[in-house]
Amino acid sequence: MSLSTPVALVLLFMLGSALAAAALRDVVGSIVAFAGYSFGVAVLWAFLRAPDVALTEAAVGAGITTVLFLLTIARTTVSRSERFEGISLRSGLAVVAIVVTVGATVPALPPIGAAGTPVLDGGVSQYYLHNAYEQTGVTNVVTAVLVGYRGFDTLGEAAVVFAAGVAMLLVLRQEEFV
Amino acid sequence: MSGEDPDSADEGRLSRPAAERPPYVESTIIMTTVRVIAPFVLTLGVFVMFHGASSAGGGFQGGVIAATTVVMLGFAFGIEPIAAHLRNEHLALLVFGGLGTFLAIGFGGYLVGGNFLQVSGYETLFHHGSKYSIELVEVGIGVVVSGVITGLFFLLGTGLDTAHDATEPDSEEDR
Numbered sequence: 001m002s003l004s005t006p007v008a009l010v011l012l013f014m015l016g017s018a019l020a021a022a023a024l025r026d027v028v029g030s031i032v033a034f035a036g037y038s039f040g041v042a043v044l045w046a047f048l049r050a051p052d053v054a055l056t057e058a059a060v061g062a063g064i065t066t067v068l069f070l071l072t073i074a075r076t077t078v079s080r081s082e083r084f085e086g087i088s089l090r091s092g093l094a095v096v097a098i099v100v101t102v103g104a105t106v107p108a109l110p111p112i113g114a115a116g117t118p119v120l121d122g123g124v125s126q127y128y129l130h131n132a133y134e135q136t137g138v139t140n141v142v143t144a145v146l147v148g149y150r151g152f153d154t155l156g157e158a159a160v161v162f163a164a165g166v167a168m169l170l171v172l173r174q175e176e177f178v
Numbered sequence: 179m180s181g182e183d184p185d186s187a188d189e190g191r192l193s194r195p196a197a198e199r200p201p202y203v204e205s206t207i208i209m210t211t212v213r214v215i216a217p218f219v220l221t222l223g224v225f226v227m228f229h230g231a232s233s234a235g236g237g238f239q240g241g242v243i244a245a246t247t248v249v250m251l252g253f254a255f256g257i258e259p260i261a262a263h264l265r266n267e268h269l270a271l272l273v274f275g276g277l278g279t280f281l282a283i284g285f286g287g288y289l290v291g292g293n294f295l296q297v298s299g300y301e302t303l304f305h306h307g308s309k310y311s312i313e314l315v316e317v318g319i320g321v322v323v324s325g326v327i328t329g330l331f332f333l334l335g336t337g338l339d340t341a342h343d344a345t346e347p348d349s350e351e352d353r
Contacts, residue, residue, distance in 0.1 A: 051234035055226065059242040064327055067249055071334040135298055137309035138231040146236065147312045151295035155280055157238075158319050162277050165326035169266070172333040 007047050014040035022095075025083045031069045038062040048112070052142045202256040212254035220247040227320035231312055237319025244320065245327035257335035269329045276321030283311050283318070 003011070017040060020033035038061030045054035110117040119125055128149065132141045136148035146154050227240025252260050284295040292299030297315075300307030 052236065055234055055239040059239050063246060064242055064249070068330065068334060071331070075334065136312060137306050138312055140231055140233060143230045143236055143312060143316065147315045148297055148308065151284070151297065151315070154319070155284060155295065158277055158280055158322050161322050161326050162273060165273055165329055168330055168333060
């Protein structure tokens with residue numbers, strides 16, 4: 001796969017902000033770098049023509065998560081220790097091990113846009129693309145799959161969000177935890 | 179935290195203890211900006227929620243964007259006054275309503291002669307029935323997500339202060 005210049009720039013930006021998020025010892029700076037990384041991922045999804053995922057990543061990853069991180073940090077950790085610890089040798093080795101392990105699986109993936117991948121040839125995705133509009137009346141196939149064909153999964157996701165809300169009410173209301 | 183010297187705080191380090199840090203700074207610029215932008219953000223969130231069936235978007239994204247309005251208002255006008263208007267009961271009602279909408283659509287599938295969550299069954303009721311039921315499900319998801327995120331924001335933003343006010347300022351760390 002040949003990288004186009006914008007995608008390469010976004011990847012470079014993501015790499016830089018990820019390293020900054022890990023290496024920065026300043027708490028707020030690290031959180032902002034993490035938000036920048038999330039924003040880079042969102043832009044990358046948009047380049048890879050996944051606007052639904054890009055919207056989610058931008059809203060949840062770059063937006064709300066950053067706000068919640070900042071709130072949490074401002075309320076708790078910072079009053080106890082002002083800075084994050086530096087990267088220790090052990091955690092560095094663990095990160096390298098994870099990167100090597102995950103990186104070893106990358107050659108097994110088909111190149112982006114290659115013909116003959118299951119996404120293009122597989123019966124399931126072609127069935128969705130051909131029948132989604134007639135069967136559900138929805139032009140966005142992603143939504144058709146999410147609610148029309150895989151509605152039970154989506155109900156599970158909504159239930160998870162609901163359960164998370166209930167759990168957070170229970171936990172954060174307990175004063176001994178705060 | 180009580181033994182910490184406030185003078186040692188450099189910029190970029192929020193090392194002042196929470197008791198001394200002003201919880202909310204009134205800023206005309208932020209207030210004006212939020213007052214102008216908030217309606218547009220809420221509109222975008224609702225648009226993404228409702229328009230997920232025809233373009234990119236959906237309940238999860240739209241719900242988060244709609245909840246961002248509350249976050250922005252919280253930063254501009256202080257979290258506590260906003261939280262006083264939206265009590266947890268209202269948010270719980272929102273979340274239950276959203277999940278209830280989803281479940282109602284799901285169980286309604288039996289009534290129109292299909293299976294659980296079989297939205298194509300609604301086609302027999304009225305034209306484009308499955309499309310409208312899918313959009314209703316998306317709106318339900320959006321309401322659940324925005325309710326939970328707003329609640330999380332309020333809890334993180336106000337929960338400590340109310341607990342803090344109830345006790346001695348310096349005994350917070352001992353718990």
